Amino acid sequence: MIILENINEFFNEYPLKQVQCGHTVFTDYEKIFEVFDGSFGYLSYLEFKSEEDSEIFLGSYPLNGAEIWKCKKCGKLKFFYTETGGHFPQTITIDVDFDKNYKSDPFAKSVSFHKDKVNSFIEKFGFNELKDPRNIQKFNDIHIIEKDKKYIFGYNAYDDKITFNVVANRNVLREIFEFEKS
């Protein structure tokens, strides 16, 4: 069985790495895994990457919302996701690159709560940059991150609500999700 934490082992041990597949994704492929698990709320569209070219973060858009599909005829593996940004949803496939190290943490999460809760949020989770959010980097770039650090990108205040994106490990993101619901 594939789980997020062992996905590199799964890829490393996968016997059919160099397959040229001429089959059709919609009829010949089947879904074998879903990256998104919903345990920390909505998907974020934030894109981030490692300083190291060999590392790919599964928690960055678009892979955070991707599925892994496998060709029933030849075993080829592809990431499969639906791009919803344009007028029509578009499905996109990316071959699994077996030379890369796919990281199951950190992930990006979109966070939103009433502005009165910001101090208790900072107290509980840190993120002191929320005290003066003018310096928080915008959402619209692909950010390069260090995998063991926590980040906030793309702060917005609207009416009584504040919204931002957090990059952190999934345990932290689950706690933040509980905080949002409390």
Ligand SMILES: [Zn+2]
């Ligand atoms: Zn095939």
